[in-house]
Each structure stands twice: as C-alpha cells, then as structure tokens.
Amino acid sequence: MTVAAADVPGPGPSGSAAADAPAAVLARYEELAELLSGMDGRPLADPDLSATAAAALAHEARLLDAGRFEDWLDGWTDDAVLWVPLSDRAHPGNDQSLLLDDHRRLAERIEWRCDPSAWGQQPPSRTTRVVGSVEAWDGPRGVVTRSTVLIDEHRHNRHQQLAAYQIHELVGDDLRRRTKILVVPALATGVRNPSFLL
Amino acid sequence: MTAANIDPVVADFGELVQPHRVHRRIYTDPAIFEAEMTRVFAASWCYVGHESEIPDPGDYRTTTLGLRPVLMTRSRDGDVNVLLNRCAHRGTVLAAESSGCAKRFVCPYHGWTYTPDGQLVAIPFPSDHPVEDYSTLSLGRLATATYRGFVFATLNADPEPLDCWLGEAVEAFDIIIDRHPGGELAVMGSPQLLEFAGNWKLSWDNAADGLHATFAHHSYNTLGSTVDVETVLARDPGSTPMVSKALRNGHMVVDQRPGIPQGPWATMRDVPFREPLESALVDAGATELLDLATGSMVNLSLFPNLIFVGNQLLVVEPVAVDRTRLNLWLTSAPGAPPEIDLLRLRVDEDFVNFGTPDDLDMFERVQRGLSVPEMEWIDMSRGLPDDRATDGTIRGPITSEAPQRRYLAHYAGLMTAPAATRAR
Known part of the structure; x- marks a missing residue:
C-alpha cells in the first residue's frame, strides 16, 4: 500500500466532512514524514533558538527519567503526535512503526505505565537520558528541533543503552510539544522490551 | 550435501517430554538448542x-x-x-x-x-x-x-508435501486469507523486531495459551476501561465458547470468534485517528469491512516458526538457547479501501505496546526460573485427558494445555528420530 496526501481525492460533490477526514489524517502523516526525511539537509541552526530549545528538551528528559509522566503529558498540545518509526526512511501511513500515539493514546500509555499489573513495566525501568547536539530552527508551526539522545535503561537484572535522535515540534510561548519523532536505529535489529521508550 | 555427524543421543526426549510435564533442560541446554537448529528448523517446513x-x-x-x-x-x-x-x-x-x-x-x-x-x-x-x-x-x-x-522452505532430504504438512491447519489458514477482498493479502516492508532473553519455545508455549491473558494481560484488559470497553481477554477464558485445537505436526489454533458474536471491531479500543477513518468507511457504505481492520480472531500457529496474531505474522527466530527474536510483520489488504490499512497500522500497535511487553517479561521470568536445577519439571497437565477426534484433532476450551502437549510431543519426535537434511 502506498498513500500520500496528494493521492486522496478532495471532498466529493457534497463536500462532506467525512471525505475530508482521511485527508486530514494523511496530511498529518505527511507532516511527520517530511520532518523526518527533511532533517539531514537543514542549514546551520539558530544558536539562540537552539539554547532555548535545549532547556525545553532537558526539562522533558528530566520529567521522563523521574517518572513524572503526568507532568510530561501536560506538556503536549491537543493535536499531539509521538511517533517512534522503525527506520529513518519510514512513512507513518505506509510502514509499521513501534508506536504512533495521538493525545488519547499518550494518556493511555501513561495509565498503563502506572498500572501495577502492567508487568512489562513492573518493576519500572530506570532511565537516564543524555541529550546533546541540540539544533533548532523556526518552522511553519513552531520551533523545529533535532537532538541526539542516549537512553540508558536498568530493569530487573538487565542494562541496555540505546542511542537515538529525536525531532521535536515545539509550539507557543511555552514550547509545548506538538510532535516528537524518536528514531532508534537498534529497533531495526531487535530491542528487548522497548516499552520504556517515550 | 547431506548434514553429517549428527549426534543421535543429545538427550532422551521420551524422558524429557512426558504427557503431563516437560523437563527444564529443553529450554536451557545449549546442546539441545544446537540440535534443534537442524532437527526442528532445518528438517521442518x-x-x-x-x-x-x-x-x-x-x-x-x-x-x-x-x-x-x-x-x-x-x-x-x-x-x-x-x-x-x-x-x-x-x-x-x-x-x-x-x-x-x-x-x-x-x-x-x-x-x-x-x-x-x-x-x-x-x-x-x-x-x-x-x-x-x-x-x-x-x-x-x-x-x-x-x-x-x-x-515455506526446508532442508529436509525427503519432506512430506506442504499440503500434507499443513493438514487440518489449512482450514484456519484459509479463513485468515479469505476475509481479505479477493483473497488478496500482502506483507508490509519492515517488521517490528523484539528480543527476549529466553528460549524460542516459550513463545510457542504462549501462542495457544488462553489462560495467561487473564493474568499476564490484566493491564491490557482493563486499560481505558473508563470508556467502557470490555475486551474479551478480561472475561473468564475457560467458560467462553472459544475453542482451542491441537493439530498434527505441532500446529495450533485458537478460535476466538464464538466468544465475540458482536464482531472484533466492537471490542477494539479507540486507536489513534480511528474516528475519521471509520466514518469515511461508514459513509462509503463499507461498514462491514471494519472488522478487516482488526485480526481474524483465529490465531493459527504453524510449527515451528509462524504465528498469526491480529493482522501480524509473528515469526519466531531462535538466536541462542536463551535468546529469541520475534519478527512481527504486518499484513495489508490490497483489495480493500486504503482506510483499512491505515487503521491496521494503528490497531496492531495496540497489543504490541500494551500486551506484548507483558509476554516478553513473562518469557524472561520463566527463563530465569528454569535456571533452578533443583526444580526440574514444568507442569502441562491442564485439560487432561485429551479428547481426540477421529481426524486426530484435539479440541478443548482455550485454557486447555493440549496444544502445548501436542506440539511438544511432535517436537520430541523430531528430536528423537532426526530426519536427514541436505542442500539441493
């Protein structure tokens, strides 16, 4: 299956909302695909904007590592998307992902993380995120950032480290997260219980 | 190019795999694992x-x-x-x-x-x-x-024809394929790859285990319960009309359909972007296709490496005696409106994210527990005595451990009398 926003017919003669609805979904997916595929060719970042964004990203990493998931959830917009693709060439409408959450499923994910019978995260993973190489640019909907992140995880008797990079769209004066794309190359070869990834 | 020098006495599998219990060694012994790579994986389809x-x-x-x-x-x-x-x-x-x-x-x-x-x-x-x-x-x-x-492929020097090997499993196989418009099913490009520190047979033990869902997947069953969705997994699994079948050659079927008369879509959680895609299908008069966005509710396991679950093909890849990689491939429905595949992408993430992590944790816990040499046996007696039909199929409630018993008996046969393998 291959779909792209341009392939989707516009509203029919009736101009019904339902006919627009899949187009809106595909348009959001296209935004995600363009953010991912267009990152490598970007120009030198804006140093001041990058410093501002770095503080927001460090704050997010601190909340996640501390297990303050409700606070983390509060920092998202209503039209949030968290996407963890399986490769840096993926499209959210054509390829499997590890996850693609809207705000509703993000809230469910936090509920699951806090459920004492969710054995995949009980006992919970202890993580330490090392965020680096933060670059930021002005984008059409807000600030676009790319950063690297090393996620160190301890759980039961195991220890694993995953190197990744992340793309954020941060909107408004308070830099709320509208989009986050987390690219973990190890997902293409196999990861043990990745349910700690956010 | 026939494989030579296979040690025929790795273990006494008649002793290790008994009708009501199996020995920990088949999950922990590296020599057995090495023999399995030829006697099971090279010699089977x-x-x-x-x-x-x-x-x-x-x-x-x-x-x-x-x-x-x-x-x-x-x-x-x-x-x-x-x-x-x-x-x-x-x-x-x-x-x-x-x-x-x-x-x-x-x-x-x-x-x-x-x-x-x-x-x-x-x-x-x-x-x-x-x-x-x-x-x-x-x-x-x-x-x-x-x-x-x-x-399917095999290195068996004299394999039985594929149709014979599939046997009664063809019925479930056809159900899974025929629900797609035109019988057309395709496999999307990149699999989810999940590893666990455990023996590959732990995923096989789990595939037709209708009891574990009530306990291991308790969190999945109750997640989002505030929106009043009762998943079928939350009910008493032994009293549902769902059926498990233990077939020849180690194949297994769990047919959940009798327990879900309202159709699988009705039990599905509100996955991301469900509403706009669903309403587009309803407006196009294709409401009856919505069930296609979920799995067939017929879980088929073809021993030793293919498990149909949801709309995914779970391919079991052994890595080491205590290491397994699960390859989860998503199937698509090329003959259906594109909204079906767009929904499938989000639907199959649901269990992988909120159910599979619990399975992975159980597999690793079992592997650690099986390291205890003083406790040798794994009980597999639930549902005995087995009720064998004239065609050889054993049917029972989904809590019966008949599928595990039967695949392990087939496994013991393969390990006891190794078939010759060769490259052609």
Whole structure:
C-alpha cells in the first residue's frame, strides 16, 4: 500500500466532512514524514533558538527519567503526535512503526505505565537520558528541533543503552510539544522490551 | 550435501517430554538448542516470507532458517527460490541487506557471481581455476513450496508435501486469507523486531495459551476501561465458547470468534485517528469491512516458526538457547479501501505496546526460573485427558494445555528420530 496526501481525492460533490477526514489524517502523516526525511539537509541552526530549545528538551528528559509522566503529558498540545518509526526512511501511513500515539493514546500509555499489573513495566525501568547536539530552527508551526539522545535503561537484572535522535515540534510561548519523532536505529535489529521508550 | 555427524543421543526426549510435564533442560541446554537448529528448523517446513515482498524479478529478502542465513529471491522466470545465503567458495554471506533487488549476486570477498536462482555464472580470472562445470558450485537450494502466497522452505532430504504438512491447519489458514477482498493479502516492508532473553519455545508455549491473558494481560484488559470497553481477554477464558485445537505436526489454533458474536471491531479500543477513518468507511457504505481492520480472531500457529496474531505474522527466530527474536510483520489488504490499512497500522500497535511487553517479561521470568536445577519439571497437565477426534484433532476450551502437549510431543519426535537434511 502506498498513500500520500496528494493521492486522496478532495471532498466529493457534497463536500462532506467525512471525505475530508482521511485527508486530514494523511496530511498529518505527511507532516511527520517530511520532518523526518527533511532533517539531514537543514542549514546551520539558530544558536539562540537552539539554547532555548535545549532547556525545553532537558526539562522533558528530566520529567521522563523521574517518572513524572503526568507532568510530561501536560506538556503536549491537543493535536499531539509521538511517533517512534522503525527506520529513518519510514512513512507513518505506509510502514509499521513501534508506536504512533495521538493525545488519547499518550494518556493511555501513561495509565498503563502506572498500572501495577502492567508487568512489562513492573518493576519500572530506570532511565537516564543524555541529550546533546541540540539544533533548532523556526518552522511553519513552531520551533523545529533535532537532538541526539542516549537512553540508558536498568530493569530487573538487565542494562541496555540505546542511542537515538529525536525531532521535536515545539509550539507557543511555552514550547509545548506538538510532535516528537524518536528514531532508534537498534529497533531495526531487535530491542528487548522497548516499552520504556517515550 | 547431506548434514553429517549428527549426534543421535543429545538427550532422551521420551524422558524429557512426558504427557503431563516437560523437563527444564529443553529450554536451557545449549546442546539441545544446537540440535534443534537442524532437527526442528532445518528438517521442518519453515515460513521464509511472502510472495508480495518480492513482486519483481531480482527482488530478494534475507532471513534465517533456525540460525542458517537464507535468501528468498524472484528469478527472471518469475519463480520463487529459497537459497542458502552462503557463497559456494569460502562461505561468505552474499546478501547483507534485509531486502533489495539484484540481477546478480556478486560475492564481495572474491567476486563469485550468481543469478537470483542460485546458478554460478562467473568466477573472476577463471583461467587458473580448475572447475569445468559451474553447476557443481551453485548456491545451496532449499525445497520450496508456497501456499496462497506464503513461502515455506526446508532442508529436509525427503519432506512430506506442504499440503500434507499443513493438514487440518489449512482450514484456519484459509479463513485468515479469505476475509481479505479477493483473497488478496500482502506483507508490509519492515517488521517490528523484539528480543527476549529466553528460549524460542516459550513463545510457542504462549501462542495457544488462553489462560495467561487473564493474568499476564490484566493491564491490557482493563486499560481505558473508563470508556467502557470490555475486551474479551478480561472475561473468564475457560467458560467462553472459544475453542482451542491441537493439530498434527505441532500446529495450533485458537478460535476466538464464538466468544465475540458482536464482531472484533466492537471490542477494539479507540486507536489513534480511528474516528475519521471509520466514518469515511461508514459513509462509503463499507461498514462491514471494519472488522478487516482488526485480526481474524483465529490465531493459527504453524510449527515451528509462524504465528498469526491480529493482522501480524509473528515469526519466531531462535538466536541462542536463551535468546529469541520475534519478527512481527504486518499484513495489508490490497483489495480493500486504503482506510483499512491505515487503521491496521494503528490497531496492531495496540497489543504490541500494551500486551506484548507483558509476554516478553513473562518469557524472561520463566527463563530465569528454569535456571533452578533443583526444580526440574514444568507442569502441562491442564485439560487432561485429551479428547481426540477421529481426524486426530484435539479440541478443548482455550485454557486447555493440549496444544502445548501436542506440539511438544511432535517436537520430541523430531528430536528423537532426526530426519536427514541436505542442500539441493
């Protein structure tokens, strides 16, 4: 299956909302695909904007590592998307992902993380995120950032480290997260219980 | 090219696999694992891929048969070939990418060159190489057969025909395929790859285990309960009209449909972007297709490496005696409106994210527990005595451990009387 926003017919003669609805979904997916595929060719970042964004990203990493998931959830917009693709060439409408959450499923994910019978995260993973190489640019909907992140995880008797990079769209004066794309190359070869990834 | 020097006395499998219990060693002994790679994985029909993944001549995909590197190709005549991904010269793995398209496979080490059907066509500087008949230096071939687009292969020197090997499993196989418009099913490009520190048979024990869902997946069953969705897994699994079947050759079926009369879509959580995609299908008069966005509710397991769950193909890949990689491939419905596949992408993430992590944790806990030498046995007696029908199928409630007993009996047979294996 291959779909792209341009392939989707516009509203029919009736101009019904339902006919627009899949187009809106595909348009959001296209935004995600363009953010991912267009990152490598970007120009030198804006140093001041990058410093501002770095503080927001460090704050997010601190909340996640501390297990303050409700606070983390509060920092998202209503039209949030968290996407963890399986490769840096993926499209959210054509390829499997590890996850693609809207705000509703993000809230469910936090509920699951806090459920004492969710054995995949009980006992919970202890993580330490090392965020680096933060670059930021002005984008059409807000600030676009790319950063690297090393996620160190301890759980039961195991220890694993995953190197990744992340793309954020941060909107408004308070830099709320509208989009986050987390690219973990190890997902293409196999990861043990990745349910700690956010 | 018949495999030689197989030690026939790795263990007494009649002792290790008994009708009501199995010994921990079959999950923990590296010598048994090594023997399994030939006696089970090389000697059985194994799923290697789907024809839709290699539509054009030259297309290929790499995979494994047990630990053996394998190459599935489409040759110029349109045939599907399954070859050992091993240069006939020094043994170099030829294709390192997971998939691609190639008119020729050129060994990166010394330049030996093969066609997609495995024929050696060139050796560099041939004047000082004594070989006269290149056909003696082809890539190793596996016996290959397809069932409705699903490609299976084996190194068994004398395999039973694929249809016979599938046997009664064909009924569930057809149900899974026929629900797709035109019987057309395809496999999407990249699998989710999840590893666990445990033996591959733990995933097999779990595949037709209808009891674990109530406990291991308690969090999945209650997640989002504030929106009043009762998943079928939350009910008493033993009292539902759902059926488990233990088939010949270690195959297993769990048919959940009798327990979900309202249809699977009605039990589905509100996945991301559900409403706009669902309303588009309803407005187009295609409401009846919504069930296609979820799985068939018929879980079929084809021993030893293919499990149908949801709309995913879960391919079990052994890595070591205590390490397994699960390859989860998503199927698509090319004959359906595109909203179906768009929904499938989000639907199948649901269990992988909120159910599978619990399974992975249980597998690892079991493997750790089985390291205790003073506790030797695993109980598998629930549901005994087995009620065997005239066709040999054992049916029971989904809490019966008959499927586990039967696949392990088949496994013990394979391990006790190893079939000869050879590359063709």
